Amino acid sequence: MGTSGAKPGSKPERERLRHQLLAGGCEPARIAAEMARRWQFNPRQAWRYTHGLSQTAVAARCNDLLGDGRAPMTGKRISEYEAWPRRGTRPTVHVLALLARVYGTVPRVLLGDDELPLLPEPERLVFDQLPPAEPATATAPPAAASGPLSAAAVRAAAHASGAHAERAEVTEVGAITLEQLDHDVVQLARTSIRARPAETFGELVRVRDRVYQLLGRRAHPAQQSHLYLLAGQTCGLLANASMELGCYGAAAEQSRAAWVYAEITGHNGLKAWLRGTQALIAFWSGNPREAANLAQAGRELLRHGTGFVRLCNIESRAWAHLGDVRETRKVIGMGHRARDHATEPEQLHDLVGGEFGFDEARQSFCNAGAWVQLGEPALAIEAAERALRLYTTDAERHRRYGGEASTRLEMTDGYLAARELDAADVALDPVISTAATAGVAHLATRLSGICATLDTPPYRNSREARELAERIRAHPVLTGA
Known part of the structure; x- marks a missing residue:
């Protein structure tokens, strides 16, 4: 059905198919599926062509939704997302969610079945929780088809909008x-x-x-x-x-x-x-x-x-x-x-x-x-x-x-660095005199570090330092009791 010399899936062919299907009352999901089937477009390309948008126009709509001019989306970035995975840049879940808002669909339909396994595991977990796309249901396209339309096609478009709004009104989350x-x-x-x-x-x-x-x-x-x-x-x-x-x-x-x-x-x-x-x-x-x-x-x-x-x-x-x-x-x-x-x-x-x-x-x-x-x-x-x-x-x-308890550990280290052993003993006593501190994060590591300090100069030959080290090592977190 293409014109002589036209490349398969070229803009004239895409637009002709788009207008024909719109006039017949088809919804965007059906049009995107047909474009992908007929010309092997990936889902991101198919949905953009379904709405008759250029990559620059998609980028502009993304920027409008983001409301952030500091790091604007560009047509080049849209091109890179569409070229993935053979080349280009992998779209994140956030990008796919943004594109889905532009196209009036859900993020999942913008990835092919062979592309989903290529996402990092945390992002795949997100997709597992996303609602699936409903067959042949999506919002009406952003722009009406050019050329004459029959009254039946106009009524069909209105009915589709009303039906979608009715479904969108329903929620299962109170x-x-x-x-x-x-x-x-x-x-x-x-x-x-x-x-x-x-x-x-x-x-x-x-x-x-x-x-x-x-x-x-x-x-x-x-x-x-x-x-x-x-x-x-x-x-x-x-x-x-x-x-x-x-x-x-x-x-x-x-x-x-x-x-x-x-x-x-x-x-x-x-x-x-x-x-x-x-x-x-x-x-x-x-x-x-x-x-x-x-x-x-x-x-x-x-x-x-x-x-x-x-x-x-x-x-x-x-x-x-x-x-x-x-x-x-x-x-x-x-x-x-x-x-x-x-x-x-x-x-x-x-x-x-x-x-x-x-x-x-x-x-x-x-x-x-x-x-x-x-x-x-x-x-x-x-x-x-x-x-x-x-x-x-x-x-x-x-x-x-x-x-x-954690603060007293830091204080103890400070006193030991200042060579104030008695003050260090006083600071540490509330920590090592009770088993209730056993659940403090990193306690074992910190107490072992203090013991190591007490085993080095100037404390190595100090009776008081040895006694303090023995009390520390008796704590349940170090004994395993």
């Missing part, structure tokens, strides 16, 4: 359900700082799985976005709990899944928090350089407020471990200035808070750790004393589990 899940996530975020990770892990999994179930149901776009945000928050909390339990590989995987959901919703607050959590995972996995880079990337997403303070302090620990005095001092100072100039509370870090928050006691604790690492015992002790004062005066419901 407002009360979302309200309850919001409440559950807030409570879990706040409980997580007061309890051992093992005590909240099961409930976090339950809430996350409930969110996943709802993502498989029919929901309005705003409800889906809400559910993806909840999925990101619960996976983020699971990443933090996994890290506290010492399972760094699992923590990293949870954080990557959470990042996909944060990308889908475009929630910079959650993305910044996740970058900080990924930085902590890298730090405690022995990769301080990666931790510093991740924290810096987070600061690009959130340039003020509590979330920015948190990122500065995570980054300071990494630079201190690398021995970079200048960078450590710089980011510690940035954190304090951001705290002093904070104005509007941020929804996730301040209003939800809990594990998503970062109070002054935590900030002082991080400062103490950085100063200890840099060999500045006086500054470390001063920061630890401030943290302990804040922990003592803070309301019980806001106190972090293990916060005081």
Whole structure:
């Protein structure tokens, strides 16, 4: 049915087919399927041709939806997404969701069956939760066909619009359900700082799985976005709990899944928090350089407020471990200035808070750790004393589990560096005199490090140092009792 010399699937042929099918009352999904069948277009090409749009026009519509002129979509990028996987650039779930909004469909139909296995596992998990496309149902095309149309075709288009609107009005996700899940996530975020990770892990999994179930149901776009945000928050909390339990590989995987959901919703607050959590995972996995880079990337997403303070302090620990005095001092100072100039509370870090928050006691604790690492015992002790004062005066419901014990470990290191053994003994006694601190993250590692310090000059030949080391080694976390 092509004209002489016309390339198969050329624009004249595509437009002729598009207009014929539109005039016959066909919906976009049917037209895209026919174009793909007839000319072997991949789904992203077929859907763009279905709407008669150029790559530049698609990019412009994406930019309108994003409302962000700093990193605009371009026709070249659309071309790269369409050329994948043979060449070009792999579209992320976020990009596919954006294109789906432009074309009036769902993200899943923009990937071929042979393309889906090529996505990273966290993104495939997202697609598993996305609702499938309904056969031959989609919104009406953005532009009407040129040329004369019959009255029957016009009526058919109106009927199709009415039928789609009727289906779109139906949802299987209720407002009360979302309200309850919001409440559950807030409570879990706040409980997580007061309890051992093992005590909240099961409930976090339950809430996350409930969110996943709802993502498989029919929901309005705003409800889906809400559910993806909840999925990101619960996976983020699971990443933090996994890290506290010492399972760094699992923590990293949870954080990557959470990042996909944060990308889908475009929630910079959650993305910044996740970058900080990924930085902590890298730090405690022995990769301080990666931790510093991740924290810096987070600061690009959130340039003020509590979330920015948190990122500065995570980054300071990494630079201190690398021995970079200048960078450590710089980011510690940035954190304090951001705290002093904070104005509007941020929804996730301040209003939800809990594990998503970062109070002054935590900030002082991080400062103490950085100063200890840099060999500045006086500054470390001063920061630890401030943290302990804040922990003592803070309301019980806001106190972090293990916060005081962790601070005392930093204070002990500071006193030992200052060669004040008696003061170190006093600071450490509340930690080693009870088994209740056994669930504090990294306690075994830190106590072993203190013992190692006591076994080196100037403490090696000190009776008091040997006695303190014996008391430390008797703690259940080191004996395995």
